[in-house]
Amino acid sequence: MTTDRVVLVTGGNRGIGRAIAERFVSEGYRVAVTARSGEGPEGALTVRADVTDSASLDAAFTEVEEKLGNVEILVANAGITKDTLMLRMSEEDFDAVVGTNLGGSFRVVKRALKGMIRARFGRVILISSVVGLYGSAGQVNYASSKSALVGFARSLTRELGARGITSNVVAPGFIETDMTAELPEETQAEYRKAIPLGRYGSADEVAGVTAWLASDAASYISGAVIPVDGGLGMGH
Ligand code: NDP
Numbered sequence: 001m002t003t004d005r006v007v008l009v010t011g012g013n014r015g016i017g018r019a020i021a022e023r024f025v026s027e028g029y030r031v032a033v034t035a036r037s038g039e040g041p042e043g044a045l046t047v048r049a050d051v052t053d054s055a056s057l058d059a060a061f062t063e064v065e066e067k068l069g070n071v072e073i074l075v076a077n078a079g080i081t082k083d084t085l086m087l088r089m090s091e092e093d094f095d096a097v098v099g100t101n102l103g104g105s106f107r108v109v110k111r112a113l114k115g116m117i118r119a120r121f122g123r124v125i126l127i128s129s130v131v132g133l134y135g136s137a138g139q140v141n142y143a144s145s146k147s148a149l150v151g152f153a154r155s156l157t158r159e160l161g162a163r164g165i166t167s168n169v170v171a172p173g174f175i176e177t178d179m180t181a182e183l184p185e186e187t188q189a190e191y192r193k194a195i196p197l198g199r200y201g202s203a204d205e206v207a208g209v210t211a212w213l214a215s216d217a218a219s220y221i222s223g224a225v226i227p228v229d230g231g232l233g234m235g236h
Helices: 015-026 054-067 091-119 140-163 185-194 203-214
Strands: 006-010 030-035 045-048 073-076 122-127 165-172 225-228
Touching: 006 015, 006 054, 006 091, 015 030, 015 073, 015 203, 030 054, 045 054, 054 091, 073 091, 073 203, 091 122, 091 140, 091 165, 122 140, 122 203, 140 165, 165 203, 203 225
Parallel strands: 006 030, 006 073, 030 045, 073 122, 122 165, 165 225
Antiparallel strands: none
């Protein structure tokens, strides 16, 4: 039985992270979410943390360990965008996005590995994006941070695979959340035309794949990039 394992999802107060946490709760896992603001779903423990701040993550992990036990499944989901064309992109916009999406994943995975190595079991799931490999005008910072997660998961697989720890990437396409709602209507319509399945995905469709990767059914998968993008990124 794996269903009582302890899961931590970063950014579990809204969007994809919240849907992932809800899915794990419904499958019987012991679930914690980090949130800077708001609360995670019912049935999950909410702890305060900012992924750009290692001390806040350390305190959040300590609280989860005390209340639920060692984190066995980590979903590094928290992420931001600061879109603008390259020539207008400031170093601050670049550093903020890379520091949250890639740096935040580094900080949270590093803290989670302590317990996973001791337990000789762990599932690390990094939420990337189709644009990491596909590219996207106006998203040099975001796409760079997301493609880097592939090298991250594959390197971790080589370092820690033999210790029972798998590391995989989920690469969503366009999913209906606050992040995509910010896009202008014309851009949204253009993207919709390019998606072979003809529609945006739901956060729940990402949650299902994430929960499957954490399950025993996926025990021999590591270093993989699993697209959840309606075919948008095919061949990339
Ligand atoms: P949302 O903007 O809806 O939610 C982002 C979440 O990340 C929020 O919970 C937010 O917390 C949290 N977060 C942001 N910065 C930090 C930080 N410094 N410390 C802690 N938490 C933080 O985004 P989505 O749900 O759409 O996206 C979730 C993940 O999925 C992201 O990594 C995103 O890049 C990725 N993704 C999304 C796609 C989409 O189409 N929506 C497509 C591909 C990938 P708070 O509420 O406090 O701001």
